[in-house]
Amino acid sequence: MLCDLDGVVWLAGQAIPGSVEAVARLRASGRRVVFVTNNSAALVGDQEAALAAIGIEAVGDVLTSAGSAASLVRPGERVLVCGGPGVAEAVTAVGAVPVAGDDDAGAVGVDVVVVGLHREFSYARLTIAAAAIRAGARLIGTNDDATYPTPTGPIPGGGSLLAAVSVAGGVTPVVAGKPFPPMAALARRRLQGPGPDSLVMIGDRPSTDGRFASAIGCPFALVRTGVTAPGEAVAGPVAIDAPDLAAVVDVIVEGGP
Ligand SMILES: [Mg+2]
Numbered sequence: 001m002l003c004d005l006d007g008v009v010w011l012a013g014q015a016i017p018g019s020v021e022a023v024a025r026l027r028a029s030g031r032r033v034v035f036v037t038n039n040s041a042a043l044v045g046d047q048e049a050a051l052a053a054i055g056i057e058a059v060g061d062v063l064t065s066a067g068s069a070a071s072l073v074r075p076g077e078r079v080l081v082c083g084g085p086g087v088a089e090a091v092t093a094v095g096a097v098p099v100a101g102d103d104d105a106g107a108v109g110v111d112v113v114v115v116g117l118h119r120e121f122s123y124a125r126l127t128i129a130a131a132a133i134r135a136g137a138r139l140i141g142t143n144d145d146a147t148y149p150t151p152t153g154p155i156p157g158g159g160s161l162l163a164a165v166s167v168a169g170g171v172t173p174v175v176a177g178k179p180f181p182p183m184a185a186l187a188r189r190r191l192q193g194p195g196p197d198s199l200v201m202i203g204d205r206p207s208t209d210g211r212f213a214s215a216i217g218c219p220f221a222l223v224r225t226g227v228t229a230p231g232e233a234v235a236g237p238v239a240i241d242a243p244d245l246a247a248v249v250d251v252i253v254e255g256g257p
Contacts, residue, residue: 007226041084065177
């Protein structure tokens with residue numbers, strides 16, 4: 001199983017009622033559960049710890065769009081990071097070198113610019129990133145989500161910053177996260193065992209999670225505890241349409257796909 005986090009398992013780190021038990025039931029039925037999130041800012045270890053805090057052990061089972069972006073970077077490359085700690089962590093893990101880019105020297109010798117949700121983003125950083133791209137650096141976005149949901153409403157997502165860097169640099173970015181092919185390839189590699197026939201992608205956003213299921217070639221299960229409201233019409237194929245994760249697991253465990 002592939003399962004989104006925000007709007008499915010939790011909202012702002014608070015467990016959605018029934019989700020913890022639902023994950024436990026999936027695992028008890030013999031299915032592996034891998035969590036796939038476009039959250040690139042947080043460290044993987046912090047996301048695993050936050051899941052453990054609500055009762056889900058997930059060490060080694062969290063895939064992020066930062067990890068997907070890093071899968072497109074080669075060892076030894078110098079990477080200007082416009083993103084949170086999760087991006088620098090992922091880039092370092094593949095043997096590349098994060099460049100701070102705190103001054104003009106940061107644009108020198110940069111091979112790749114990676115853009116995610118970057119809370120310290122500034123006009124100065126945009127200038128350095130654009131200069132690096134015009135000097136030949138590749139542009140990779142962790143994701144292109146325009147907004148990010150919070151309990152008080154949407155805030156600009158990494159996609160909004162990526163758009164600024166893309167326009168200023170004059171290039172079209174490669175986007176790593178859901179629903180794009182690099183994340184699909186990463187998920188397939190992590191799951192290895194079962195083919196798409198036995199997989200289901202569970203998510204709350206048809207435009208990313210649903211299209212991601214299509215990219216992998218597996219059914220999409222939609223829950224209505226996140227950005228898609230109960231009763232709201234959605235586009236694209238939906239194999240299971242349920243109120244929440246617990247209801248999806250009812251279908252899967254009791255004879256669904
Ligand atoms: Mg979500």
